[in-house]
Amino acid sequence: MSEFDAATAAVQAALDAGARYADARVMHRRYESMSARNGEIEELTQDESIGLGVRALVGSSWGFHAVPDLSDAAARDAGRRAARIAAASGRVPGPPVELVPAEPVTATWASGCEVDPLGVALSDKGDLLVEATATMAAHGADVAEGLYQIWDTAKWFVSSEGHRIDQRIRECGAGISATSIGDGETQRRSYPSYRGQYGTTGWELVTSLDLAAHAARIAEESRALLTAPLCPAGETDLILGGEQLALQIHESVGHAIELDRILGWEAAFAGTSWLDLAQLGTLRYGSDLMNVTIDPTIPGALGSFGYDDEGSPAVKRDAVREGRWVGVLAGRDSAAVAGLPYGGSVRADGWARLPMVRMTNVGLEPGPHTLEEIIAATDDGVLMDVNRSWSIDDKRLNFQFGCEIGWEVRKGRRGRMLRNPTYTGIGPLFWRSMDMLSSETVAWGTPNCGKGQPGQVGHTGHPAAPARFRNVRVGVRA
Amino acid sequence: MSERELAGQVVDLVRRLGGPGAQAEVVVTRADLALTRFANSFIHQNVAESTVGVRLRVHVDGRTAAGSGSVVSPDGLRALVERTLAAARLCPPDPAWPGLTPPTPVPSGATVDEATAYAEPDERAERVRAFVAAAGGLETAGYCRTAHRSSAFANTAGHSAEGRSAEAAMDGIARTGGADGVARLCVDRLADLDGAELGARAAAKARAGADPVELAPGRYEVVFEPAAVADLLENLSWYGFNGKRHVERQSFVEPGAAQFDPAVTLVDDPLGAADLPFDLEGTPRRRVTLVDAGTTRTVAHDRRTAAQAGAESTGHAVPGGASFGPIPRNLRLLGAAGGQDAAEPRAAGTAGAVADVDTAALVAQVGRGLLVSDLWYTRVLDPKSLVITGLTRNGVWLVEDGVVTAAVRDFRFTESYPRALAPGAVLGLGRHPVRQPDRVDGAWWEAPPIRLASWHFTGGASG
Numbered sequence: 001m002s003e004f005d006a007a008t009a010a011v012q013a014a015l016d017a018g019a020r021y022a023d024a025r026v027m028h029r030r031y032e033s034m035s036a037r038n039g040e041i042e043e044l045t046q047d048e049s050i051g052l053g054v055r056a057l058v059g060s061s062w063g064f065h066a067v068p069d070l071s072d073a074a075a076r077d078a079g080r081r082a083a084r085i086a087a088a089s090g091r092v093p094g095p096p097v098e099l100v101p102a103e104p105v106t107a108t109w110a111s112g113c114e115v116d117p118l119g120v121a122l123s124d125k126g127d128l129l130v131e132a133t134a135t136m137a138a139h140g141a142d143v144a145e146g147l148y149q150i151w152d153t154a155k156w157f158v159s160s161e162g163h164r165i166d167q168r169i170r171e172c173g174a175g176i177s178a179t180s181i182g183d184g185e186t187q188r189r190s191y192p193s194y195r196g197q198y199g200t201t202g203w204e205l206v207t208s209l210d211l212a213a214h215a216a217r218i219a220e221e222s223r224a225l226l227t228a229p230l231c232p233a234g235e236t237d238l239i240l241g242g243e244q245l246a247l248q249i250h251e252s253v254g255h256a257i258e259l260d261r262i263l264g265w266e267a268a269f270a271g272t273s274w275l276d277l278a279q280l281g282t283l284r285y286g287s288d289l290m291n292v293t294i295d296p297t298i299p300g301a302l303g304s305f306g307y308d309d310e311g312s313p314a315v316k317r318d319a320v321r322e323g324r325w326v327g328v329l330a331g332r333d334s335a336a337v338a339g340l341p342y343g344g345s346v347r348a349d350g351w352a353r354l355p356m357v358r359m360t361n362v363g364l365e366p367g368p369h370t371l372e373e374i375i376a377a378t379d380d381g382v383l384m385d386v387n388r389s390w391s392i393d394d395k396r397l398n399f400q401f402g403c404e405i406g407w408e409v410r411k412g413r414r415g416r417m418l419r420n421p422t423y424t425g426i427g428p429l430f431w432r433s434m435d436m437l438s439s440e441t442v443a444w445g446t447p448n449c450g451k452g453q454p455g456q457v458g459h460t461g462h463p464a465a466p467a468r469f470r471n472v473r474v475g476v477r478a
Numbered sequence: 479m480s481e482r483e484l485a486g487q488v489v490d491l492v493r494r495l496g497g498p499g500a501q502a503e504v505v506v507t508r509a510d511l512a513l514t515r516f517a518n519s520f521i522h523q524n525v526a527e528s529t530v531g532v533r534l535r536v537h538v539d540g541r542t543a544a545g546s547g548s549v550v551s552p553d554g555l556r557a558l559v560e561r562t563l564a565a566a567r568l569c570p571p572d573p574a575w576p577g578l579t580p581p582t583p584v585p586s587g588a589t590v591d592e593a594t595a596y597a598e599p600d601e602r603a604e605r606v607r608a609f610v611a612a613a614g615g616l617e618t619a620g621y622c623r624t625a626h627r628s629s630a631f632a633n634t635a636g637h638s639a640e641g642r643s644a645e646a647a648m649d650g651i652a653r654t655g656g657a658d659g660v661a662r663l664c665v666d667r668l669a670d671l672d673g674a675e676l677g678a679r680a681a682a683k684a685r686a687g688a689d690p691v692e693l694a695p696g697r698y699e700v701v702f703e704p705a706a707v708a709d710l711l712e713n714l715s716w717y718g719f720n721g722k723r724h725v726e727r728q729s730f731v732e733p734g735a736a737q738f739d740p741a742v743t744l745v746d747d748p749l750g751a752a753d754l755p756f757d758l759e760g761t762p763r764r765r766v767t768l769v770d771a772g773t774t775r776t777v778a779h780d781r782r783t784a785a786q787a788g789a790e791s792t793g794h795a796v797p798g799g800a801s802f803g804p805i806p807r808n809l810r811l812l813g814a815a816g817g818q819d820a821a822e823p824r825a826a827g828t829a830g831a832v833a834d835v836d837t838a839a840l841v842a843q844v845g846r847g848l849l850v851s852d853l854w855y856t857r858v859l860d861p862k863s864l865v866i867t868g869l870t871r872n873g874v875w876l877v878e879d880g881v882v883t884a885a886v887r888d889f890r891f892t893e894s895y896p897r898a899l900a901p902g903a904v905l906g907l908g909r910h911p912v913r914q915p916d917r918v919d920g921a922w923w924e925a926p927p928i929r930l931a932s933w934h935f936t937g938g939a940s941g
Contacts (some may be wrong), residue, residue, distance in 0.1 A: 035800075035801050040570065040572075040574075041569050041570045041572070042800055042801060043544065043800035043801055044542075044543045044544065044565055044566075044569055045543075045544045045545070045546070046543070046544075046545045046546075046561060046562065046565055047545065047546040047547060048546075048547040048548070048549065048557075048558070048561075049547065049548040050548055050549055051529070051548060053527075061521060061524070062522065062523060062524060063524050063525075063599070064523070064524065064525040064526070065525070065526050065527070065528075066525075066526075066527040066528070066529070067527075067528050067529075068528075068529050068530055068548040068549075081526065084599065085524045085525070085526055085599045086524065088514070088521075088524065088598075088599035088600045088602070088603045089514070089521040089522075089524040089599075089603065090521075091521070091600065091603040091604065091606075091607055092516060092519075092520050092521045092603060092606050092607045092610055093520055093521075094518065094519075094520030094521070094522060095520075121568070122565060122568040122569065123568050126568070126569060126570060130570065142726070142727070143726055143728065147801075179728070181726075181727050181728060181862065184862065184863055185860045185862050185863050186728055186860060186861055186862045263518075264517050264518050264617070264619065265517045265518070265522055265523075266517070267517050267518075267617075267619040267651065267653065267658075268517065268619035268620040268621070268649065268650060268651045269621075269649075271854075352527040352529060353525075354523055354525050356523075388859070389857040389858055389859050389867065390857055391855045391856065391857045391867045391868055391869065391890075392855060393854070393855065393869045393871075393888065393890075393939075394854060394855075394869075394871055397939075398869065398888075398890055398937065398939060398940075400867045400890060400892070400936075400937070402857075402859050402867075420859070420860070422859065422867075424890065424936075424937055426940065453513055453515055453523075453621050453623075453917075454511065454513055454525070454623075454918075455917050455918065476867070476892055476936050476937070477859075477865070477892060477936075478859075478863075478865045478892045478893050478894050478897070478934055478936075
């Protein structure tokens with residue numbers, strides 16, 4: 001029985017059991033990760049998971065059931081159970097559910113991949129991590145860590161509206177970090193970011209990072225940070241490196257424009273959003289330099305795909321244009337509630353999870369400056385880079401971030417290294433203060449976006465470049 | 479085929495394909511997990527999964543690798559064993575391999591409630607209906623979940639074990655006028671979840687939180703309700719009582735030192751609920767006292783960190799633990815009476831912001847301070863000093879002269895958790911720990927309300 005046959009059987013069984021719409025996803029995912037610590041391999045894990053998840057709409061209530069079995073009997077049983085669960089949902093009914101129209105698609109799509117990451121010899125991958133972590137340990141790191149992760153996902157989607165789509169998405173990435181331990185605190189430096197850089201690419205991404213070449217530098221920086229002066233407390237001009245700005249976008253824009261949050265569907269857990277749909281198209285989100293797109297078509301970026309997990313094709317849209325809020329991340333049902341004509345941002349973390357609104361690639365379009373120009377134009381400020389901690393409220397307004405490293409900026413020059421740099425603010429006020437933005441854009445990948453109950457881990461991309469923000473509160477500490 | 483038979487089959491395959499010197503441990507788990515989720519006072523997501531998973535770790539020719547999979551057909555199991563053995567042979571040597579758990583008696587574990595293990599979607603939906611109805615027209619959101627796992631362990635040293643777990647949990651908010659109130663509970667039996675009681679409690683707190691005022695940031699005396707205390711316990715577990723972090727000197731914990739207020743006794747008690755009686759390495763799980771009347775006693779270990787520390791495994795091997803370490807995930811802060819007093823109900827006899835008699839007793843002692851229901855999005859600024867930033871959520875109230883006088887808008891805080899619990903910092907504890915669910919079944923955090931001398935609020939809702 002083919003994967004499409006199993007998905008089709010599940011959908012048909014759900015319809016036979018009373019569903020007015022059903023879809024099913026078969027997913028086969030292979031995962032591999034390896035970590036190294038202080039010059040030795042710490043853990044090698046390989047996982048292979050195959051299963052089917054079916055979603056049924058009975059009346060205006062949803063149900064979902066998943067099984068690790070692609071036999072005809074198991075698929076049909078899963079479809080019937082999904083319909084039964086949907087019927088139970090009807091005990092506490094909500095408003096009518098509609099789905100924005102979607103053309104039935106028959107298609108095949110695959111992400112780009114030059115070097116199959118699972119085809120690279122384990123010994124070569126291990127050598128890479130061992131060399132980089134040994135170098136960090138030799139240059140003063142107390143704890144030197146390296147990690148790569150690989151996902152190779154094949155999925156087959158069928159809907160009762162006639163969709164029949166198969167996709168193969170290969171993702172991978174890697175990173176290293178050095179931690180130095182002092183008397184009362186630790187200091188960490190990472191390259192290229194805390195968990196590394198990730199994309200929908202082959203192993204060529206990891207090769208291009210050249211981890212070993214950066215190992216000595218970050219180890220020495222982590223050691224030096226232990227005795228560096230504290231980031232001063234107060235209001236100042238803040239320059240953020242691109243990696244940190246990527247997470248700032250993720251937390252204070254990406255999540256805020258998720259339509260399920262705006263509609264209150266995540267109120268008890270992930271939270272809601274400060275955005276009000278009545279202001280879509282008019283609200284001033286940020287300065288004129290702020291142009292944010294939702295773009296799952298970027299080759300190699302971590303949030304890219306051909307079709308989302310409702311069968312909607314990948315389409316680039318504006319989220320913020322010249323500082324004005326103009327778009328959301330949506331699914332077919334949430335879009336219908338909001339009166340919007342598009343979905344396209346629904347994904348599931350594996351076959352056993354319900355598809356839900358997730359970020360794709362949400363990022364800033366490049367600005368007109370360079371980082372060096374921004375520093376040169378700053379009389380008094382702090383430059384911070386590489387995230388160390390992140391926290392934001394349930395409406396995505398009040399945030400506080402910590403970075404691994406900071407530098408004083410005085411009279412247009414980068415000065416002393418600063419430890420424990422933190423900054424805090426309110427989303428729209430912060431974005432409205434952005435007055436310089438670099439053109440040096442990188443599509444940073446975030447492989448650990450948590451959302452949903454049961455929990456799901458999403459893979460998202462965030463094109464970002466260094467930028468300057470005026471009069472930001474920095475140096476918050478206990 | 480049973481989980482025990484599947485585990486035995488994998489061990490046999492390793493012996494056959496890996497040779498007589500191959501060491502292996504395997505855990506097979508079947509799980510039935512279901513979660514009924516509601517928002518805007520209706521069920522909007524309702525999911526269930528029936529899964530099976532095999533976790534295998536092999537050590538061959540001095541090298542170690544782990545593999546896992548969901549395919550339990552003969553071909554699937556053979557493929558898992560072959561690829562894991564192949565991976566191990568390509569890995570560098572693992573001189574710190576701690577060996578396998580020898581044959582060891584494993585407790586039978588608590589009795590699993592079959593009605594919870596095989597709960598129907600209608601039963602979860604009924605509790606949601608009761609929660610929504612009891613909120614009296616307020617907007618509600620949350621979930622009701624049930625979880626059942628049946629698991630078997632086997633290794634090539636001849637050790638085997640099996641067990642089951644079951645859990646039910648409900649977590650919901652009610653909302654009015656921009657204020658949220660929360661009620662949250664984790665139990666062994668679905669029958670012990672009263673949706674109406676929880677819904678009424680959440681609604682009462684939401685109504686008491688309406689029209690909040692904004693207070694200036696600064697240091698305040700606080701009373702934390704159990705949901706907020708759960709966050710303290712979770713972060714202390716991950717970053718403090720984690721044997722790996724301790725071995726690497728990244729933890730603040732110093733066994734033998736009086737690091738906490740004498741009121742603080744922390745016990746990890748996996749068998750205090752219907753959880754699995756063994757860990758990922760087959761080590762029997764048991765009650766471990768981590769802090770006794772303020773004095774730190776020990777940290778959690780798996781076999782690897784135990785070997786590094788010259789200690790014994792405490793039964794805390796978890797998936798991913800090789801990287802992030804062994805974590806106590808069933809942590810209880812004992813109540814003021816020195817333990818649970820099951821005979822004395824926690825009594826929901828108070829109204830509004832103060833939801834129970836324990837909290838009422840603590841609030842009555844506060845001159846000027848804050849009552850805090852819940853903490854949110856807590857993240858570590860420095861793992862060794864365990865300085866954490868986060869926000870309050872689901873209700874904050876000003877307390878003056880022992881009485882709640884106003885609802886307060888949410889704060890951001892930046893605080894060292896060990897410092898907030900240090901000797902002299904705990905001004906009072908409730909008597910009745912309340913079990914709070916984790917994001918995943920099998921983990922929970924149990925605590926009474928606690929009164930702390932000082933908590934550093936570093937920002938208000940408006941910045």
